[in-house]
Each structure stands twice: as structure tokens, then as C-alpha cells.
Amino acid sequence: MLNKLQIKLLQTAVKAAGLRGKNCEGRYHLLLGAYKQPNGRPVTSCKQLNNSQLEDMLAICEAHGWRMPGKLADFFRSKITVHYDVASFAQQEAIKNLAGDLGWDNRQLAGMLRRMTKDSVSSVTTLSPSQAYKITEALKVMFGRTRGKYYSNLREIQEDMEVATDGKKTCQVG
Numbered sequence: 345m346l347n348k349l350q351i352k353l354l355q356t357a358v359k360a361a362g363l364r365g366k367n368c369e370g371r372y373h374l375l376l377g378a379y380k381q382p383n384g385r386p387v388t389s390c391k392q393l394n395n396s397q398l399e400d401m402l403a404i405c406e407a408h409g410w411r412m413p414g415k416l417a418d419f420f421r422s423k424i425t426v427h428y429d430v431a432s433f434a435q436q437e438a439i440k441n442l443a444g445d446l447g448w449d450n451r452q453l454a455g456m457l458r459r460m461t462k463d464s465v466s467s468v469t470t471l472s473p474s475q476a477y478k479i480t481e482a483l484k485v486m487f488g489r490t491r492g493k494y495y496s497n498l499r500e501i502q503e504d505m506e507v508a509t510d511g512k513k514t515c516q517v518g
Contacts, residue, residue: 346393354390354401361408375404378433400424431476436468438498439476442483445505446490456482 346354358364364372379387379397387393393401402412403420412419431439443453454466460479465471471479480498488495495501 346391346395346398350395350398351390354393354398357402357405357410357412361405361410363405363408375401396424429472431468431471431473435473435476435480436471438480439468439471439483442480442487442498442501445501446483446487 355364358372362368363375373388376388376390376393377386379393379400381387381392387397390398390401399420402410403424406412406418406420411417416422440453443456448456453468457468457471457479458466460482461471461475465475468476484495484498484501487501491504493504495504
């Protein structure tokens with residue numbers, strides 16, 4: 345559990361990084377929900393974070409432009425341990441968003457994950473980077489089929505969806 349100074353530091357960093365504010369409160373809560381409490385439930389308040397989760401959040405804030413005064417630009421990013429056996433947050437979000445764009449719910453996505461990983465994975469959070477890449481590519485092809493197009497990357501899908509919605513950013517991808 346964090347103390348008052350740690351909570352104040354996190355709140356300052358999150359606001360300075362642009363992850364929380366008038367127009368983007370959802371980003372902050374989505375980011376908090378990625379962490380788990382000891383009982384397995386998602387974190388809903390920064391008070392529920394532990395010290396390693398705090399450092400991870402501060403590393404994310406650094407990646408978005410915030411700097412800890414008097415420290416190196418990558419102070420927190422260099423402190424966190426990187427797990428290369430789990431897909432990155434960006435890969436996980438891309439898979440979830442592509443599945444959402446296809447109109448899939450969590451049950452349908454879990455079924456696809458089980459089929460493609462031979463029943464070894466049923467959650468996006470436990471995918472390896474190589475599994476996440478293969479699933480993202482498969483979802484891109486499926487999405488392209490529904491649109492009658494071939495997409496070579498996620499940016500093309502996002503641009504196509506922005507054009508289809510008259511420039512309004514309603515696309516979930518990326």
C-alpha cells in the first residue's frame with residue numbers, strides 16, 4: 345500500500361504525462377485496471393497499488409513525457425524488470441481492439457486464442473510476444489476480409505476507419 349507522498353507523486357506524474365485530465369479520465373482508470381490486487385481483482389484506486397506497480401506506473405508516465413525532478417530521463421524505466429515472455433501492453437490492447445472492431449465479445453476472443461494456441465492460452469494477458477503477433481496478424485486478415493481490403497499494418501486499419509467515420513476518431517484500433 346502506498347503512502348501519501350507516493351500517491352501525490354503518482355497523481356502529479358499522471359497529470360503531467362497527460363494520462364489523466366478533463367478529457368482523458370478513462371485512460372487513467374484503464375491503466376489502473378491492468379494491475380491486480382492480491383485478491384485477484386483489478387485495481388480501481390492508486391491506493392491499492394504496491395511499490396512495484398507504482399514504479400511501473402511512473403515508468404509509463406516517463407514514456408509519456410513526465411520527468412522526475414533531479415533524476416535521469418529514464419530513471420523508472422530502467423528500474424522496472426521487463427518480462428519478455430509476456431506480450432506487451434500495446435500488443436494486448438491491439439488484439440482486444442481488433443476483436444472489438446470485429447464485434448467479438450470476451451468469450452469469442454478467448455475461443456480464438458484457445459484454437460490458435462492449442463488450448464494453452466485463453467486470455468490476452470498470458471500471450472507470449474510471438475503468439476500475440478500471430479493473433480494480431482490473423483485478426484488483421486479477418487478484419488480486412490470484412491472490409492474487402494488487405495491491410496499490411498494496424499495504422500492502415502486506423503486510417504481507413506477514420507476516413508469511414510468522416511474523420512471522427514471512433515476507431516478502437518491502436
